[in-house]
Amino acid sequence: MITDTLSALSVPTKGVLEPAHKLNQQAIAAVEKLVAYQIDSLKAYSELGVSQLKAVVEVRDVEGFKNLLSNQTNVLKEFGGKYSANPAILESAG
DSSP: OOOHHHHHHHHHHHHHHHHHHHHHHHHHHHHHHHHHHHHHHHHHHHHHHHHHHHHHHHHSSHHHHHHHHHHHHHHHHHHHHHHHHHHHHHTTTT
């Protein structure tokens, strides 16, 4: 008797809950993409920061300092390219 009642209730509730289930699946997929993107960004920016620290440590004289400063434009271009791509990536995540 209880089994029959539960079976009778499951048919209408399945139709009601199915859209919510699909929405939850989409939300989880979007969160997974966002977290993966954040991890990739963290890794890239950390590597950039560490490479900059290593470059500073390598400065031994005025010529080395000039080289460091001249390479900063390349670093800023790289950072700017990654940073400007962020909104498009986040938008595609949903």
